[in-house]
Amino acid sequence: MSAAAPGTPPLTDERLLKTSPLRKLMGRPELGSVVGAVAVFLFFAIFADSFLRASSLATVLYASSTIGIMAVPVALLMIGGEFDLSAGVMVTTSALISSMFSYQMTANVWVGVGVSLLLTLAIGVFNGVMLTRTDPPSFIITLGTFLMLTGMNLGFTKLISGTVSTKSISDMEGFSSAKDVFASTLTIGGVDFKITILWWLALIVVATWILLRTRVGNWIYAVGGGEDAARAVGVPVNKTKIGLYMGVAFGAWISGQHLLFSFDVVQSGEGVGNELIYIIAAVIGGCLITGGYGSAVGAAIGALIFGMTSKGIVFAEWNPDWFKFFLGAMLLLATLLNAWVRKRAEATK
């Protein structure tokens, strides 16, 4: 143990210190959130009778995955130092595009799904290009996109379908195979798991690989840590940011297709407010709001904490009038625990 005791400054340059694997683990951004997640899990395991059943845990995982599919790319974007407030309604936009395109063109549902992917990615490109070509911060630019998409969702749906929800496409060709991909249920050991859990896990793996094992990952950390410095050493800052926005759009596409294929019809007013939940999940999971620090696994665990808390309260059958209060209090406690653990970890580094 060559590191100094907590509280006293290290005697040599900290970069030259040898760190033990345990210390290395303590320095990971997701550590605090893991402790928070375990605490929330134990809490509901004790206070909610039906929480520990396999079917209940599958429900919790489903709820977490619908947040997590978006929280992972949103976390990458935040590590890159930017926000996307349009992420919540973009999910609805993506679902509306595939539904209405398929219906109006009487096309195979997969064609609509493909068109939706292209158009949703185009929205991501729009966000990224607007950000890199103009001055305003991403907060303002994506706020604009958020409001425009909210209006377009309603406006186009009414213009095309005549009502505020899309028409059912469940009797069209390709629907059942698309449903298998985006909204099916897998039975493992008698317990039904939603396929979104697999999408979620896949996104975590891919995002973690990009962040830790590729050059692009280094670019993302560099861009979020200091844009000018990154540009000075030759990082393609603009391309990285546009790519990150496209990542969020890709997540929105997956979530949107899930929304469409699990309910057949899409309500055009949905998704507003979810963008904050994605950001919250990323922050609970250890992402810094200022960028440059965080991890995909952390964001996924943040989503898990959110999912466990919001459904755990229902399992515990507490007074529903106080639901939001309990939700807020639990999240605050989990985050405080997270921050405390991280501080201890940094102090012992």
Next chain:
Amino acid sequence: MRTARTAATLMAVVALAAGCSSSGGKTSEDKADGSTGGKSAGTPRLKIAMVTHSGEGDTFWDIVQSGAKQAAAKDNVQFLYSNDKEAKGQAELVQSAIDKKVDGIVVTLAKPEAMKAVLAKAKDAGIPVVTINSGGEFSQRFGALTHIGQDESVAGEAVGRELDKRGRKKALCVIHEQGNVSLEQRCAGVKKTFKGTVENLNVEGTDAPSSQSSIEAKLQAAKDIDAVVALGAPTAAVAVKAKQDAGSEAEIDTFDLNAAVVKSLKAKDVGFAVDQQPYLQGYLAVDELWLYKTNANVIGGGKPVLTGPAIVTEKDVPKLEKYTARGTR
């Protein structure tokens, strides 16, 4: 880069050509449409504003609007619609309608106290007001001509009785918008007449997957729930999913109709629906203002005009299907 683009274009073209669906979609949509243009009344052009507490994109308010528009077309009325789910925002919209010097205002009273002051201003400005939907008990006190809608408690009580008739023991009332007075009244009405027990559950109405998993969690936690009462048509579809995934035997029942609910009624996924005829609320409100302006008539003679509740079951599906598909029922 270029080849990639060409390939993508090619793929899109091929997909479009080969990707037609032989079932469903626009081509199979019934072209038959009952609503005809027709000639409008020869009375002077009026301007009528409707201000509701609806959130963005709720099928219910869409039906109210199509009723109002139909009456507007008939009565030579310019119809202006606006909505804000925040009470303060709704009051501001009413104020701007007064500023526009409209000939009549149709307003909802989901948050009655917030509308009191601004409706007094409308009265001072000499603009007649008709209230619709919920909040009938406040209508007269706020100086409105009449109220056209459904008494939420009465509707809830009707549901409670119907649940009794169906031999249910424990019901779950799903509130999709926390703090909305009329939704609370519906659940309270159910509680009043239902002989079994009623539990409430708050869900996020604008997030379907989250609502679904919440209902699922509740059904898994309380396995003795044998009826789920959704307070709006979109929630009913979500509840049906949740029930299937939770492996619950509960019957899903709902307030309000839309095309999806009628389909579920037909498929026996939904037991019954309580219809409050939103089309009639929009239509009669505009018509009433026109009648008042042109002939000083008051529908209902100052008493609230009830448009519901009517219990709709699988038996009513054949005659309703056509109308829900075009968004007027």
